[in-house]
Amino acid sequence: MFYVGATDQRVSVVNELGSEVYSTDFRNMHNVLILLRGVIAGIALANSMGEVDPQLVRVLQKQMEKEKGFKNLTTHRFEPHLDARLLALSALASTQSGGTKTAKKKK
Numbered sequence: 001m002f003y004v005g006a007t008d009q010r011v012s013v014v015n016e017l018g019s020e021v022y023s024t025d026f027r028n029m030h031n032v033l034i035l036l037r038g039v040i041a042g043i044a045l046a047n048s049m050g051e052v053d054p055q056l057v058r059v060l061q062k063q064m065e066k067e068k069g070f071k072n073l074t075t076h077r078f079e080p081h082l083d084a085r086l087l088a089l090s091a092l093a094s095t096q097s098g099g100t101k102t103a104k105k106k107k
Contacts, residue, residue, distance in 0.1 A: 001041035001069055003095065004032060005087025008047045012084035014092055020085050033063075040064070042072040042091035048080035071095045 002021070005012045011029045013022040013036070024032065033040070043064065045052045052075040064070045072095040076087065 002036050002039055003088050003091040004029075004036075004040055004043045005084045005089070005091055006043070006045050007082055007084050007087065008049070010084035012088040014085065014088040016092070018089055018092055020088070023084065038067055038069060040067065041069055042074070042095035044074045044076060044087040044091035044094065046076040046078045046082050046087055048082070050077050052076075 001016060003014050005014070006026060006029055009026050011024050011026055011032055012020055013032060014020050022032070043060070045057070045060075047053070057073065057075055061073050064073060072091065074091060074094050076082075076090065
């Protein structure tokens with residue numbers, strides 16, 4: 001299984017051990033979701049403006065719930081320049097700790 005972390009600029013993918021296996025620009029996130037369909041267990045999103053678009057979260061949650069291995073979608077309100085790899089590790093930790101499907105974290 002893989003865990004995805006995405007900011008408004010970068011996307012990182014880590015494996016179960018927390019090792020980064022892929023990193024790309026945010027504009028390629030749809031490719032990551034398509035190519036890893038069925039093997040993504042968790043996603044963590046953050047935006048440098050402080051709030052992730054709720055419409056994006058609803059659409060992504062609806063699509064990911066169709067995947068049986070998917071467990072967690074987390075949004076974070078953090079400062080600019082947050083590392084996408086840290087978000088991917090957050091998705092890994094949230095999934096393994098049994099976090100909720102959509103948990104909103106504050107700064």
